[in-house]
Amino acid sequence: MLTAFPKGLAAHVRGIRFALTHKGYLGLCAIPFALTLLLYGLGFWLFATQSDTLLAALWSPDATAGGMAGVLSWVYLHIVKYVLYALAFILMYFLFMVTANILAAPLYDHIAGKLLAQAGVQRVGPELSIWRLMAEEAKKAVFVMALPLVLMVIPVLGQLLAPVAAAMLLAFDFLDYPFCREEGQFxxxxxxxxxxxxxxxxFGLPLLLPFVxxxxxPFAILGSTLLYLDMTGRAPQ
Structure with missing residues (x-):
């Protein structure tokens, strides 16, 4: 259904509005916001300070060389180098997003559970410990990262499909928090x-936009839980 795409987009606005009108959730969302900001700051610092060192470790061509070696050096220093920069940045960016989700998993689970409880939804099975939740999220993160990373090494078509796969898998990651409380089979x-x-x-595409x-x-867990309640014909009281 074509309305599904804008409905996924609009879920982010719903999540933010819900937090603004329910101040208890706003305070909870501030914690993953601070965590995400810290991780992104660390990631950008590492990229800015270590990217040249990492590329030099890969290959340090002699820019003064002649013949075929000189041509290869020029191509590497003026073209390939910047392609590798872009790929490294994308990889780092996606990796830090997934890492932030692993660290925030217990809080996301708590927020989703609290919102579901308002709609009368109870968890199926026992509550998981903080470490078990993070371990389960880490396993899921391997799945979420695998397909986009594989697609990125496939020229042209794979690199075009990688962001689509990443967006859909990130959306699945957030929707899985409320869903897993009622369905135990991954x-x-x-x-x-x-x-x-x-x-x-x-739902997933906006989560790939840098800075946005x-x-x-921080509010995506609210948006995804509200979206899940819509999918199952329920709403918070």
Whole structure:
């Protein structure tokens, strides 16, 4: 359904509005915001200070060389180097987003559970410890990162599809917090949400936008939980 894409986009606005009108959630969302900001700051600092060192470790061509070696050096220093910079930045950016989600997993689970409880939804199965939640999120992060990273090494088509896959998998990651409270099988959750690709794409694409996603990430768990309640025909009281 074509309305699924804008509905996914609009879920972020709903999440922010919900937090602004429910101040208890606003305070909870401030914690992942600070965590995300800290991780992104660290990531940008590492990229700015260590990227040249990492590339030099890969290859340090002689810019004064002649012949074929000189041509290869010129191509590397003026073209390949900047492509590698871009790929490294994208990889680092995506990695830090996933890392932020792993560290914030216990809080996201708490927020989703609190919002679901307002709609009368109870968790199926026992509550997980903080460390178990982070371990489960780490396992899920491997899955979320794998497909986009594989696609990125495939020229042209794979590199075009990688952001689409990353957006949909990030959306799945957030929607999985409320969903897993009612359905314990990961495969079934993945299969169910995969039937809504436009909804996932609409929700996930804004989370890939640099700087914009820093503001969206803390509220994404609210937006995704509200979206899940819509999907199951319920609403918070």
């Amino acid at each position: 495969g079934l959750r993945l299969k169910t949400l995969a039937r809504r690709p436009l909804l996932l794409l609409g 996603n820093i503001a969206l990430f």
